Amino acid sequence: MLNPPLGVELCCHRSRLAALMADNDIPQPPATGRHGYWLKRADTSAQSAGDIRFCAGQRELAAALADFGRRGIADHLVQAHVQGDLVKFYGVLGTGFFRHYYPGDDGITKMGDEMRNGTPHHYTFAPADLQSAAGRLADLAAVPVYGGDAIIRPDGTFVIIDFNDWPSFARCREAAAGAIVDLATHR
Numbered sequence: 001m002l003n004p005p006l007g008v009e010l011c012c013h014r015s016r017l018a019a020l021m022a023d024n025d026i027p028q029p030p031a032t033g034r035h036g037y038w039l040k041r042a043d044t045s046a047q048s049a050g051d052i053r054f055c056a057g058q059r060e061l062a063a064a065l066a067d068f069g070r071r072g073i074a075d076h077l078v079q080a081h082v083q084g085d086l087v088k089f090y091g092v093l094g095t096g097f098f099r100h101y102y103p104g105d106d107g108i109t110k111m112g113d114e115m116r117n118g119t120p121h122h123y124t125f126a127p128a129d130l131q132s133a134a135g136r137l138a139d140l141a142a143v144p145v146y147g148g149d150a151i152i153r154p155d156g157t158f159v160i161i162d163f164n165d166w167p168s169f170a171r172c173r174e175a176a177a178g179a180i181v182d183l184a185t186h187r
Helices: 005-012 014-023 058-070 127-141 173-186
Strands: 037-041 052-055 076-080 085-092 097-101 145-152 158-165
Touching (some): 005 014, 005 158, 014 076, 097 127, 097 173, 127 145, 127 158
Antiparallel strands (some): 037 076, 085 145, 145 158
């Protein structure tokens, strides 16, 4: 077993994952900001497009929270929208495998939210720092096969906005497969 059930469960429970990140100084968006908010279902992973919503301001956020309440979603996470470049990352802990991509470069999108920050500027940042933070989170969450999304700010700092166990590896399947085999072989 590469990603144990407890790690998978943790990754699917956004509020617990956010607490783990906060307790270990792994960069994530603040709760408040000036550019809108993201309301995310936190009791499980997103079940539908309506489980993750961008809210332009407080009024829209209040309406979305009320809708969550009507749907019986009491466990939620509110994070400020962070402006910058969206990057998707994929990794396999302990193998050296880590890749990051800008979905805005090729327009590949899952639910359309990837384009909220517009065309990437390719702000200068240290990919090794992102790899280190994501790898630390993967280790803490006990999911060595992982992926996620981060926002790279214009100043080169970043926040991790999503973290997943066993992602699709859509843009790097062949290389990821080799790293996963290496992980399995050395376990």
